[in-house]
Amino acid sequence: MKGYPDIRMRRLRQSRSIRRLFDAPLPGPEKFIWPLFVAEGSGKREAIDAMPGQYRLSPDTLCREVEASVKAGIGGVLLFGLTEEEKKDGSGTEACCSTGSVQQAVRVLKKEFPELTVMTDVCLCAYTSHGHCGPLTGSGDVDNDGALEQLARTALSHAEAGADCVAPSAMMDGQVQAIRSALDGEGFKDTLLMSYSTKFASSMYGPFRDAEQSAPGKGDRQGYQQSYRDKRQAVRESLLDENEGADILMVKPALMYLDIIKEIRERTELPLACYNVSGEYSMMIASAERGWGDLKAMVRESVAAMDRAGSDIIISYWAGRYNEIFTD
Ligand code: PBG
Ligand code: ZN
Secondary structure (H helix, E strand, O other): OOOOOOOOHHHHHOOHHHHHHHOOOOOOHHHEEEEEEEOOOOOOEEEOOOOOOOEEEOHHHHHHHHHHHHHHOOOEEEEEEOOOHHHOEOOOHHHHOOOOHHHHHHHHHHHHOOOOOEEEEEOOOOOEOOOOOOOEOOOOOEOHHHHHHHHHHHHHHHHHHOOOEEEEOOOOOOHHHHHHHHHHHOOOOOOEEEOOOEEEOOHHHHHHHHHHOOOOOOOOOOOOOEOOOOHHHHHHHHHHHHHOOOOEEEEEOOHHHHHHHHHHHHHOOOOEEEEEOHHHHHHHHHHHHOOOOOHHHHHHHHHHHHHHHOOOEEEEHHHHHHHHHHOO
């Protein structure tokens, strides 16, 4: 057979020092965004059962929690708000409250770490009594246009608190445009908008819904989140948000959607984020705890995959454990 054994691939792999000449670097800390859960009150640091190593924090404890990661040089944080059960209502009114947990957390973080990029998740499911991402119509559907107003108010309240970037995740049609025009209308022309542009109806959000206490009471999110069996529509979702004025696009989850990341990467010049979701985080921990894999090695390999697929930034709970996982 021509070419064999004249071509010896193993020559390029014979030692660590030769291999590393050609190995692409893993993304540095500056490419990672750490999603964090912010609860009301003070002095709180509640372990999240389904996400070992992640906590529900009150605004005051948040600063201490992120200090080491900020020193490690992570690219930013993405805040998810929680509210008390009795403050939830049909339309998620509490989400835009200027004294809500996220709004307070943004203010303390920007004061403590002015250089840290602070992003906020903009959705209503943690604030609605029924757990859906928008108010319901009489027939029990999620009311798209009703959600837009509340989402825009919520994004505005985050920008007013000082958020650098707002990130709508409700998958309502027109949410990017609605939020962009609300921000511009109030003079927040420099507030970035990162759209959860292709967000799949995924079974990998389980641990997050435990953390956020935001599972829909009835039904599921397939009426607004993207079906993973329709690739063309998945790509359209992101391209549409580019047209509506998003600054950054996103694919979520990440590991089961590397093909989608690659496809969207090739069809836009916008920056592209991927969201390495809770189920992807917890499944590696569960596997490692059973002795079925080495945690550091599995996480590094998965991060290399997200990077190769074309993600510019990686939103991941591992950001909070950057030194543990990525330094030797
Ligand atoms: C809700 C929201 C979800 C996540 C981010 N924002 C869950 C959902 O859609 O049910 C998932 C994040 C994760 O699993 O890490 N708008
Ligand atoms: Zn939601």
